[in-house]
Amino acid sequence: xxxxxxxxxxxxxxxxxxxxxxxxxxxxxxxxxxxxxxxxxxxxxxxxxxxxxxxxxxxxxxxxxxxxxxxxxxxxxxxxxxxxxxxxxxxxxxxxxxxxxxxxxxxxxxx
Amino acid sequence: xxxxxxxxxxxxxxxxxxxxxxxxxxxxxxxxxxxxxxxxxxxxxxxxxxxxxxxxxxxxxxxxxxxxxxxxxxxxxxxxxxxxxxxxxxxxxxxxxxxxxxxxxxxxxxxxxxxxxxxxxxxxxxxxxxxxxxxxxxxxxxxxxxxxxxxxxxxxxxxxxxxxxxxxxxxxxxxxxxxxxxxxxxxxxxxxxxxxxxxxxxxxxxxxxxxxxxxxxxxxxxxxxxxxxxxxxxxxxxxxxx
Numbered sequence: 507x508x509x510x511x512x513x514x515x516x517x518x519x520x521x522x523x524x525x526x527x528x529x530x531x532x533x534x535x536x537x538x539x540x541x542x543x544x545x546x547x548x549x550x551x552x553x554x555x556x557x558x559x560x561x562x563x564x565x566x567x568x569x570x571x572x573x574x575x576x577x578x579x580x581x582x583x584x585x586x587x588x589x590x591x592x593x594x595x596x597x598x599x600x601x602x603x604x605x606x607x608x609x610x611x612x613x614x615x616x617x
Numbered sequence: 618x619x620x621x622x623x624x625x626x627x628x629x630x631x632x633x634x635x636x637x638x639x640x641x642x643x644x645x646x647x648x649x650x651x652x653x654x655x656x657x658x659x660x661x662x663x664x665x666x667x668x669x670x671x672x673x674x675x676x677x678x679x680x681x682x683x684x685x686x687x688x689x690x691x692x693x694x695x696x697x698x699x700x701x702x703x704x705x706x707x708x709x710x711x712x713x714x715x716x717x718x719x720x721x722x723x724x725x726x727x728x729x730x731x732x733x734x735x736x737x738x739x740x741x742x743x744x745x746x747x748x749x750x751x752x753x754x755x756x757x758x759x760x761x762x763x764x765x766x767x768x769x770x771x772x773x774x775x776x777x778x779x780x781x782x783x784x785x786x787x788x789x790x791x792x793x794x795x796x797x798x799x800x801x802x803x804x805x806x807x808x809x810x811x812x813x814x815x816x817x818x819x820x821x822x823x824x825x826x827x828x829x830x831x832x833x834x835x836x837x838x839x840x841x842x843x844x845x846x847x848x849x850x851x852x853x854x855x856x857x858x859x
Contacts, residue, residue, distance in 0.1 A: 507656050510685040517661060517682070520691055524678055525668035527696040533725035535706040536713060544707055550842040554810045555700035556673070557798055558837025561811040562818035562830050563677055563694070564794045569819060573787040582788055589792050593799025599640050602799055606792035610785055 581613035623753030626746075630735065630757025637731040638761040642769040644672050647793050649773020651676065654786055655683055659774055666770040670729060670763050673797055674698040676790055686827045694827065697834050705733040712740050712751050724755055729766070732758035805848055810841030 507513050512520065535544075568586045570576040589606030596602065645666070652662040652675075669675050678695035686694075705728050713724055735758045740751060780786065802808045814837030821829035 507682050509656075510682060512682040512685075513656070516688065517657070519688065520678055520682060520695075521661065521665045521668065523692045524665075524674065524695050527692065528669050528671050528674060528699050528702065529726055531696065531699050531702040532706050532728045533722060534703050535710045536721045536725045537718065539707070539710070547842070549704065549707075550845055551838045552700055552704040553845070554806070554838045554841025555697060555704075555834070557801060557807050557811045558814045558841060559677075559694070559698050559830070559834040560673060560794050560798050560814075562814040562833025562837060563680070563698075564791045564798075565815035565818045565833075566822050566829075567680075567791045570822075571787065573785060582785075582791075585788065586791060586795055589795040590799050593796050594802060597800040599796045599800055600643060602796035603643070603792055606788075606796065610788055610792070614785055 581610065581617055584613060585610035620749055622747065623749040626750040626753035627757040630732075630754040631760050632757075633735055634732060634758040634761040637735075637758075638765040641729075641731065641762055641765045644793065644797075645766040645769020646773035646776075647789050648672055648675055648679075649770040649775075650777040650780065650786065651773075651789055652679055652770075653774045653777030654780075655679055657774075662770060662774045663767070667767050670727070670766060671699050671702070672766070673794065676793070680790060681827060684827065690827045690831075694830050694834075697831075701730075702728060708737060709733070712736070713748070713755075715748050716752060720752065724752075727755075727759045727763050729762050732762050804845070806841045806844035809844045810837040813837050813840040 507517055564586075568582065569578055571579060571582050574582075585606045588609040589602045592605035593599065593602035648666060649662060652665065653659075657665070657679075665675060674695045677698050678691055681691045681694055706725060709724065709728065713721055716724070732755065736751075736755055739754060740746065746754075798811060802811055814833040817836045818829050818833035821832045823829070824832065
């Protein structure tokens with residue numbers, strides 16, 4: 507992790523923190539809570555964690571890409587659109603990665 | 618794990634999970650390549666990927682570290698992506714609650730999206746399955762997932778250096794993430810949550826310490842939960858009229 511504070515022992519803190527935390531989340535009910543039911547409203551929020559966090563992470567990377575110095579760029583926007591549409595239509599992760607990569611590659615080669 | 622029932626369940630699980638390897642392996646490669654590009658040593662990348670076994674979470678952590686975000690934000694954001702694992706754990710508990718603590722710990726460690734989805738489909742069917750059968754089936758579904766994830770990362774990390782400079786690797790992460798989310802946007806509630814999250818992240822990008830992502834995550838979850846309630850109520854009303 508060159509050039510940041512994670513260029514040393516702090517990286518290991520992150521790795522072990524994520525390892526422990528991820529195991530903790532996976533073991534929480536199986537090991538600790540057991541069969542006790544969770545309140546419905548908690549479950550309802552948990553159902554949306556992945557679709558609520560990942561788009562928020564991606565949106566700034568797409569609109570202000572680091573590679574262009576933060577300038578919005580049509581080729582990258584089109585590539586993301588191709589990925590999104592392919593994923594929505596085919597429900598296939600590998601196909602949508604390929605679609606995005608092909609559009610990005612072609613777009614950058616042609617411009 | 619040695620009775621004939623659990624053995625046949627193991628091979629059934631293995632067979633049904635085999636296509637997942639085609640998704641897990643390339644995704645593992647992406648993490649290996651991106652981690653190597655970010656400057657991680659081979660040993661760091663491999664411990665990271667084998668101890669966490671959660672691609673989206675690992676890429677989130679990696680990206681925020683590159684952004685030099687504070688430690689707490691890195692951990693909180695990457696773990697937030699993994700909150701769904703707590704839900705999987707809750708859903709598996711009625712099936713494995715009677716297993717030994719060691720087995721429950723092993724099952725927890727190897728739970729990922731793909732093998733959870735297969736188990737959920739199998740276990741909630743009409744058949745009554747024994748604990749031995751379920752354990753065998755889970756073990757079978759784990760073989761094409763976690764090991765392929767880890768070996769994919771290894772290959773990605775090894776070839777990462779050989780990838781030419783002009784390739785737009787910066788965009789591997791957004792493309793992978795969108796490909797990961799899009800197939801899961803099944804309902805209006807899912808799509809609403811994703812849309813609100815993206816818009817909040819852009820609107821609050823000016824917040825320090827990547828706190829905009831926290832706003833986006835919480836806002837997206839609340840949107841999803843509320844939309845689900847509204848859509849359910851509307852459906853009930855429609856059925857009441859029919």
